[in-house]
Amino acid sequence: MSLLELNRVQAYYGGIEALKGISLTVGEGEIVTLIGSNGAGKSTTLKSICGQVKTSGEIRFKGEAISSWLPHQIAASGIAHVPEGRRIFPKLTVKENLEVGAFSVKDKALVKERIEQAFAYFPRLKERYRQAGGTMSGGEQQMLAIARGLMMKPDILLLDEPSMGLAPVLVDQIFEIIQELNASGMTILLVEQNAYHALQIADRGYVIQTGEITMQGKASSLIADEQVKESYLA
Template identity: 75%
Template sequence: MNMLQMQDVHAYYGGIQALKGVSLHVADGEIVTLIGSNGAGKSTTLKSICGQVKTTGSILLDGCSIANRLPHQTALDGVAHVPEGRRIFPKLTVKENLEMGAFSVKSKKIIQERMEQSFVYFPRLKERLHQAGGTMSGGEQQMLAIARALMMQPRILLLDEPSMGLAPVIVDQIFEIIQALNRQGMTILLVEQNAYQALQIADRGYVMQTGEVTMEDDAQNLLVNDRVKEAYLAG
């Protein structure tokens, strides 16, 4: 069953059209990746789902429309977005950042329980609990951004360039965590500059160019597709 479905979605930044009839779906429990060059519309696709960009067309979560809802409403609907560049609160501690992720939860006990759950995946954050987020390494900040998104216990996790700017060993850790979350039942829509690594862990993938989906297939088929290899997997 499709958890998320976009049908003929168009999005604009002022007079510039960023998405041109994008259609895609993500089934319950899948990892689906969007690959493409810079400016292809991948990040805009995630922002459209979250209500950060005004759209036309259909965006459904579990069959219910979430198109053009306010971002905090979309979060309450069960969509968590980890944006490009992490966007943590640098002056707040790790603990305070995590609490911000659970903005609608009133019970301190539930918030604490969810923090403890996040420490299973991100034990480093427990060690840094009272440290300001902005003083941590890039990899630690990325872990914090993902953990903060999980504090709402979302239905689907949208990840935008989680490996950007990170050392290879940290990238491997982040991808291992993404896979571990998926094994526990988390549905994930992943935008990633490292197309090879993304396709290796994904179930399916979409290729985007200039605001349009130009190809869709199982991830393993895209890995061996000559057009994909030449454009995105060379080197």
Template identity: 70%
Template sequence: MALLELQNVHTYYGGIHALKGLSIKVEPGEIVTLIGSNGAGKSTTLKTICGQARAREGKVLFNGKEITQLKTHEIAASGIAHVPEGRRIFPKLTVKENLEMGAFGVKDKKVIDEGFELAFHYFPRLKERINQKGGTMSGGEQQMLAIARGLMMRPKILMLDEPSMGLAPILVEQIFHIITEMNQEGMTILLVEQNANQALSVANRGYVIQTGEIILQEEAKALLSNPQVREAYLA
């Protein structure tokens, strides 16, 4: 059984038909990437999964249970973490306070402590800056903080939206190394990434989305060598 599955999902923004019968699966332990041009529907897919946008038709299933109409906080509590595009940390809050916001609503101190332990395991630099305000950190550090905040509820799946955006190449390599490490240690990841070459190099499988529809799905290695994909997204 897939950990996460979208079945024939249609999502609208007003009269704009953003997702047109989209179906994808993410199996436990995979990195699955969604690639496509700007406006193709990548971010809308993640927003639909986490309830920020609502599917008008179709189903979103998580662990075999339908979550299509659950509230966003209920979806997060079920084990889905969404790290949105653009980091969206709280610039006036410290690293510690930003991380605590990632566990908002969690009453079990053990879960929160385990969240901090996990965050600092992957991002030890954040521990060194625990009392520093988020807005004074570098872009790379802010991206680390955004991902670490997503780990605070000990999710079953981590959805990352454009984690390399605006980062220097050396920091992109570092972020993707950490993504790979998280996956090797058991985290299932759904990755939206403009840098298709980088995304496909770490993913197990990939979907190509165009104007709200999946036009191609393959093992990541096959997509990397596909002439159509190379010309459109890897040039």
């Protein structure tokens, strides 16, 4: 059974149809990537899963229909969304940003334990423990955004353009961390414009164009496909 399943999902911004009946699945323990050009509907797909845009169709998580749930209910069910542009709290320290990520965890000892787990993945954040998030580099802010998403110990991590705006050496580092998280058992749905990097680490992939899934398959097959190469890997 799939951990996450979208069946003919349509999404709307006002009267504009942004997703035109897409279907995709993410199995437990997989990295699945969604690639496509700017404006294709990648970010809208993640927002639809998280209840942030109006949708029709069916979204199921762990076998339950969640389309009618509120965003905070979806987050509490085990779905963590790390949005495009990081969106950390710039005036809060690293520690405070992580604590916000565990907003519904009442056990302070458990929050502290999860912060230490985050530092195991991101040692740089431990060095910046009391530093305001907005004063850190773009790469450090991206690490903080991912670490904050892990604070609820989600079943699936939705990552939206984690490499955007980063220097190549930091892009490699972020993708290594994504692989480490997956190796530890984390299921990941990755939206990424850097299609080559994404397909290199993913199990499966989907190509989205103007709100429709146009191709899908094993990542190794997509990365070898001539049409994908010409459109996204050139």
